[in-house]
Amino acid sequence: GAGVSQSPRYKVAKRGQDVALRCDPISGHVSLFWYQQALGQGPEFLTYFQNEAQLDKSGLPSDRFFAERPEGSVSTLKIQRTQQEDSAVYLCASSLELGQPQHFGDGTRLSIL
């Protein structure tokens, strides 16, 4: 069985460009989470979904960040007008239900030049 898959694995963009990061959760997992991890730090919560409903987006750093999960499966994290401080690893995780252990992808390493 496949785990959580994230693409691309690495993304380099120029400041001001828009980027889209994709997450394919484990099939059947209802809950999906996005985290941002700076070098040497723990993951910081960004947002999460229960099926297609975005239940909490309090961790999104600014209105340039937008996440969606339109059909309750694949999710996309979009960052508009990227800034250098957006450089980080973006991790996606899914769980069978809320409150269950989370399964993480290997992340997308985003570098903004």
Add this chain to the structure above:
Amino acid sequence: SQQGEEDPQALSIQEGENATMNCSYKTSINNLQWYRQNSGRGLVHLILIRSNEREKHSGRLRVTLDTSKKSSSLLITASRAADTASYFCAPGDSWGKLQFGAGTQVVVTP
């Protein structure tokens, strides 16, 4: 904040020794989870302990939880070089939202 804080920040031990790391948090929790992260990889779930549990075992791992002190500990017994990783605790609310600390970086030398 519900964020977990791990202590120590770094731990260096030899193979065969035990490794203990601690976690403190500030608010009431539904559960507390421990994760491991190898360099360049995602996090791997190790163990979940619920707020009404005091101790849990999984293989060479032993986790304790003291809700009165708002603290938890993770013990890895008979460590191996493959245990080299960063370890994170994450207090969880009933919605499943996790707030990770900065982690404990463990290095196990052969």
